[in-house]
Amino acid sequence: MTVPTALQAPSPEPSESWAFSQGDPITAELTAMRLLGGGSSYEAYLAFDDVTYGPVVVKVLRPSQVADRTSLRGLVREVEALAAITHPVVVRALRHELDGDRPHLVLEQIDGPRLSTLVRRYGPLPEHQYLPLGLQLAGALHYLRRVGWTHLDVKPSNVIMGSPARLIDLSVARRIDRARELGYPIGTDDYMAPEQCDPPATGRPGFESDVWGVCATLFHAICGYRPFRSGDPVSDDVTARFPQLVDEPEELPRSVPAEVVEIVRAGLAKDPEKRPLPHELAEALEPVLARQPRAVLSGFRVR
Numbered sequence: 001m002t003v004p005t006a007l008q009a010p011s012p013e014p015s016e017s018w019a020f021s022q023g024d025p026i027t028a029e030l031t032a033m034r035l036l037g038g039g040s041s042y043e044a045y046l047a048f049d050d051v052t053y054g055p056v057v058v059k060v061l062r063p064s065q066v067a068d069r070t071s072l073r074g075l076v077r078e079v080e081a082l083a084a085i086t087h088p089v090v091v092r093a094l095r096h097e098l099d100g101d102r103p104h105l106v107l108e109q110i111d112g113p114r115l116s117t118l119v120r121r122y123g124p125l126p127e128h129q130y131l132p133l134g135l136q137l138a139g140a141l142h143y144l145r146r147v148g149w150t151h152l153d154v155k156p157s158n159v160i161m162g163s164p165a166r167l168i169d170l171s172v173a174r175r176i177d178r179a180r181e182l183g184y185p186i187g188t189d190d191y192m193a194p195e196q197c198d199p200p201a202t203g204r205p206g207f208e209s210d211v212w213g214v215c216a217t218l219f220h221a222i223c224g225y226r227p228f229r230s231g232d233p234v235s236d237d238v239t240a241r242f243p244q245l246v247d248e249p250e251e252l253p254r255s256v257p258a259e260v261v262e263i264v265r266a267g268l269a270k271d272p273e274k275r276p277l278p279h280e281l282a283e284a285l286e287p288v289l290a291r292q293p294r295a296v297l298s299g300f301r302v303r
Helices: 069-084 115-122 127-147 176-180 207-223 258-267 278-290
Strands: 030-038 042-049 054-061 093-097 104-108
Touching: 030 054, 054 069, 069 093, 069 104, 115 207, 127 207, 127 278, 207 258, 207 278, 258 278
Parallel strands: none
Antiparallel strands: 030 042, 042 054, 054 104, 093 104
């Protein structure tokens, strides 16, 4: 079996890691192949699954987090989100185990690099890649809106450039009513909509927050850099930590089609009500994609 190499990540501190090596059992049915990465409360491993008899991704709580109720609640929340969400641009859950020594979630394995990795290695995406990506992500947001869920952490490292692309990591996803009730920052600082930065003072997170995240992600894909400078993550001053609250986004290159510039900037409006709806984002991007020479569309269907 050929093991994909696109999602390499540095190992975390040993005290916080299971430190599984290739061939180590994660469970009786899951054999570790390699570490993919992780977050503060979990590790993600590429593993071979005896149930599906193929590669999968296993998201397992770190040893120090197994008894932590907050971390376990986050895993439960992701299980619930993935049970409610079925869309071709959102990663699929295969099964889970929330009890025992190693609470974990088994996800489909997706061939392809993270968008963040692709841009870091090769630079900005060309039009024939970022336009279909924008359409696919807009479709996922339209679906999430219909079923009443918000992702709340759309960013380049949470997009796998498969065919189609996939949104991953629903660990902070919420039903819309729960999202509107949040009273603390949630998401990733550089890609958080203003209303996510200090709710309710800066607004109420919701569907519009994901539009911001997609447009910030598209901006990064188009330009190779973020739309806003990084803030000070330890500052007590909310505007110092979150420059997007006060700064205007960077300019997009002159070579970017005017329609794309307009819709991406609209998606980064500080006022959530001024952002486009997901279907409006798609409707703005599709005519630009339709103008692409068919030789470079790589099989993408254009209406």
